[in-house]
Amino acid sequence: MLGKLLRWLRMLGHNVKYAGALSDNKLLKIAKIEHRILLTRDLELYQQAIAKGIKAAYIEGADEAEKLAKLAKRYGFPLEINLKISRCPKCNARIRPIEKEAVKGKVPESTYRYYDEFWECPKCGQIYWQGAHWKRISETLEKAKKLLEEG
Numbered sequence: 734m735l736g737k738l739l740r741w742l743r744m745l746g747h748n749v750k751y752a753g754a755l756s757d758n759k760l761l762k763i764a765k766i767e768h769r770i771l772l773t774r775d776l777e778l779y780q781q782a783i784a785k786g787i788k789a790a791y792i793e794g795a796d797e798a799e800k801l802a803k804l805a806k807r808y809g810f811p812l813e814i815n816l817k818i819s820r821c822p823k824c825n826a827r828i829r830p831i832e833k834e835a836v837k838g839k840v841p842e843s844t845y846r847y848y849d850e851f852w853e854c855p856k857c858g859q860i861y862w863q864g865a866h867w868k869r870i871s872e873t874l875e876k877a878k879k880l881l882e883e884g
């Protein structure tokens with residue numbers, strides 16, 4: 734349910750585990766054992782976590798910008814993507830820069846011609862570059878920052 738937010742948080746460098754199909758009890762257990770903050774839109778689950786002394790955030794907000802602004806306010810993290818600490822939105826591993834030559838044939842020809850900087854996920858092999866979608870990413874973060882400033 735929070736898949737989109739999860740990808741955003743990973744891009745921002747946070748270590749976020751996806752626990753889609755797990756039971757509430759299992760979720761609570763993992764959050765406790767691994768010292769994670771449970772992010773949920775399920776009020777009942779949120780209350781259970783709090784009652785058990787597990788850190789949890791009840792996620793509210795109409796869109797990703799709003800959700801990110803609320804989380805950034807609460808936990809005090811910057812709403813900037815720093816590719817040195819970014820994690821793969823797909824699998825949570827930390828991405829790393831990769832030589833342009835190494836992505837030849839792995840990305841569309843036009844992308845290869847146009848871009849010089851690439852990143853690779855060492856776990857799932859996904860290759861990233863600051864393509865056209867980067868503008869939308871920046872816009873969402875700008876919106877989130879504005880919301881944060883407005884309180």
Ligand SMILES: [Zn+2]
Nearest residue numbers: 821824854857
């Ligand atoms: Zn990956």
